[in-house]
Each structure stands twice: as C-alpha cells, then as structure tokens.
Amino acid sequence: MSSARLTIDLTALADNWRALDAKTGVETAAVVKADAYGLGVEPAAKALAGAGARTFFVAVAEEGAAVRRAVGPGPMIGVFSGHMQGDTELLRDHDLVPMLNSGEQLLRHFEALPDHRFGIQLDSGMNRLGIEPVDWIALRDIALGKKPVLIMSHLACADEPDHRMNQRQLRNFKEITDGIQVPRSLAATGGLLLGPEYHFDLCRPGVGLYGGLPFAEARPVITVDLPVIQVRDVAAGETVGYGNTWTARRASRIATVSAGYADGLQRAIGGGIDAFANGQPCPMVGRVSMDLITVDVTDVQDIPDSLRILNGHQTVDDLAEAAGTIGYEILTSLGSRYTRDYVA
Numbered sequence: 227m228s229s230a231r232l233t234i235d236l237t238a239l240a241d242n243w244r245a246l247d248a249k250t251g252v253e254t255a256a257v258v259k260a261d262a263y264g265l266g267v268e269p270a271a272k273a274l275a276g277a278g279a280r281t282f283f284v285a286v287a288e289e290g291a292a293v294r295r296a297v298g299p300g301p302m303i304g305v306f307s308g309h310m311q312g313d314t315e316l317l318r319d320h321d322l323v324p325m326l327n328s329g330e331q332l333l334r335h336f337e338a339l340p341d342h343r344f345g346i347q348l349d350s351g352m353n354r355l356g357i358e359p360v361d362w363i364a365l366r367d368i369a370l371g372k373k374p375v376l377i378m379s380h381l382a383c384a385d386e387p388d389h390r391m392n393q394r395q396l397r398n399f400k401e402i403t404d405g406i407q408v409p410r411s412l413a414a415t416g417g418l419l420l421g422p423e424y425h426f427d428l429c430r431p432g433v434g435l436y437g438g439l440p441f442a443e444a445r446p447v448i449t450v451d452l453p454v455i456q457v458r459d460v461a462a463g464e465t466v467g468y469g470n471t472w473t474a475r476r477a478s479r480i481a482t483v484s485a486g487y488a489d490g491l492q493r494a495i496g497g498g499i500d501a502f503a504n505g506q507p508c509p510m511v512g513r514v515s516m517d518l519i520t521v522d523v524t525d526v527q528d529i530p531d532s533l534r535i536l537n538g539h540q541t542v543d544d545l546a547e548a549a550g551t552i553g554y555e556i557l558t559s560l561g562s563r564y565t566r567d568y569v570a
C-alpha cells in the first residue's frame with residue numbers, strides 16, 4: 227500500500243473541545259464546516275457530541291445534512307451562510323438553523339419556513355457576512371418578533387489579542403445587541419481565548435478543536451505518515467528533483483516518499499521542514515512534486531517503511547509557516563487520497 231496515512235486522534239479532538247469548554251462559563255459549540263476542517267465530519271461530529279457538544283455550525287446547508295446524519299436528532303446545527311435560494315428543503319428536512327445575513331434572507335426564511343428556527347448574523351466590522359448595523363435598525367423589530375434563537379457576529383482579528391479591532395468589534399456588537407433577550411455569540415477560537423468579555427452565551431471554536439493555532443495548548447489531533455517508495459544513493463554534486471533545486475554536498479541517501487502537493491503538502495513548503503524516521507528528523511530536500519517528496523535520510527541507521535511529516539513536534543502550523551499560509555489551509559487541503567485511520 228503506497229498511499230499516505232492520515233491518523234486522526236478522536237480522543238485528542240474531544241479533549242480539545244473539553245479544554246476550550248473549561249475556559250468559559252458558557253456553552254461551547256463546535257464548528258465542523260469544510261468536512262470538519264478536512265478531518266472527516268461524521269467521525270469528528272460524533273466524537274464532539276460524545277464529549278458534550280450540543281451545538282454545531284457548518285458553512286453551508288449541504289454540510290449540515292451530513293452533521294445531522296452523524297449526531298442524530300437533538301443537537302442544534304447552525305448554518306453560517308443563512309437561508310440561500312434552494313436551501314429550504316435541506317433546512318427543513320435536516321432541521322438546520324440558518325444564521326440569516328440580510329433582509330433578503332429574512333424575507334425568504336419567513337416566507338418559506340415561517341415556523342422554522344433561525345438565528346441572526348450581524349456585521350460588527352468584518353464586512354464579510356451579516357446584517358449591517360444601519361440595516362439592523364430597520365429590520366430589528368421584524369426579526370426579533372419572530373424570535374431568533376441566536377444573535378451572532380464574527381471577529382476579524384481575534385488571533386491577534388492586542389489588535390484594536392477586537393475592542394472595536396466588541397463595542398459595536400454590544401451597541402447593536404445590548405438589551406435584546408436572545409442568546410448571543412461573538413467568539414470563535416481566537417475570541418474565546420481573549421477572555422470572558424468576548425464569551426457572551428455561546429462560543430464557536432473550530433480550528434482549536436483540530437489542534438491548530440491560536441489554541442497553543444491544543445493536543446495535536448493528526449499524524450501523517452508517508453510510505454517510503456524508494457531509497458537511493460547520490461554522489462556529492464548530484465541534484466535531486468524538479469528544477470535541480472537541491473545539490474548533494476556529500477554522498478547522500480535520499481528517500482522518496484508517497485505524498486505531494488496533491489495531498490495538501492504544498493509546493494511552497496520550503497526549508498526547515500523535516501520528515502521523521504522513528505522520531506529522527508530528516509530534512510525534506512528538492513521540490514515537492516504532485517505525488518512525491520524527497521528526504522535526506524543519510525544519517526538514519528535503519529530507514530523505516532514510512533516517514534512521519536506531521537506529529538506532535540512538527541504541526542500543521544509549522545507546515546503552514548513554511549508555506550507562507552495558516553494551519554487552517556493546511557488542514558483543509560489534506561484531501562481525499564490519504565488512507566484515514568480514526569483512533570479513539
């Protein structure tokens with residue numbers, strides 16, 4: 227078997243949810259959009275429900291159907307994109323709760339599903355999703371008359387605790403929601419870590435559950451093992467890989483492992499990243515190909531059957547930094563080619 231192996235530790239996932247939950251006195255939801263950040267929404271949602279999560283969020287209604295299958299009736303499943311044209315049956319059939327983002331969505335929802343639960347998403351400054359404060363003034367009474375189950379907004383800079391935008395959005399959110407007798411939510415992972423002012427009635431962490439920054443105390447959730455397909459000796463002065471970007475400075479042994487940028491191990495991942503041979507770090511050398519990566523294993527005594535690229539020491543955020551991106555993008559890019567192992 228030559229496909230790379232992605233191992234997902236569902237106990238670590240559940241522990242991360244519990245650890246975040248323990249940091250607040252309010253309810254903790256679980257954001258499982260994008261197939262639970264690429265890790266598999268059915269097993270992830272089941273494990274999170276097992277840990278105690280009673281509210282889930284997805285980006286679009288189609289994703290909500292899979293969460294409902296996983297967790298069964300009962301838990302609330304919120305949809306950030308709200309009620310789009312064509313969503314009505316999905317929302318109704320799977321009991322999904324749209325977070326309505328505009329006057330148009332409010333109208334659509336009240337017409338199509340007058341007795342169906344909904345939430346409201348307000349824009350507190352990010353200018354991405356949600357009803358603008360000026361429009362909220364006009365829509366507020368109609369919306370509140372229909373009894374939303376949640377009012378939420380989203381922070382643009384919560385991963386930077388000292389960013390002035392956090393305070394500004396907090397102030398805006400309070401201004402447009404204070405006094406309303408509806409549960410409120412502002413914080414994702416970053417906001418939860420900013421402290422109790424940001425917690426309101428519900429926090430909505432995503433990336434921290436999956437072991438990513440800004441939740442630095444997270445337990446690592448995934449390991450990735452790349453089978454060694456071939457090992458060769460190269461003489462000093464020989465080059466390795468596309469573009470001849472790496473030249474051996476000594477007689478070297480090169481292991482070619484099975485995985486590449488088509489598996490989310492981005493071509494932009496530059497120097498400083500190792501693949502581990504039974505815990506011993508070995509530098510990746512040459513370009514990342516679509517399906518293959520070359521690794522300098524000259525100093526390894528016994529070359530194992532596979533090299534580990536993601537582990538508790540080298541994390542998705544390390545890979546992200548090396549590629550000039552964020553852990554979220556590494557996680558959601560891992561793709562479908564891995565053999566996936568879910569361990570409890």
Ligand SMILES: *Cc1c(COP(=O)(O)O)cnc(C)c1O
Nearest residue numbers: 257306380414415430431432433
């Ligand atoms: C993705 C998302 C979250 C979760 O964010 P993390 O940074 O992954 O914790 C919460 N709320 C909204 C609106 C989102 O889009």
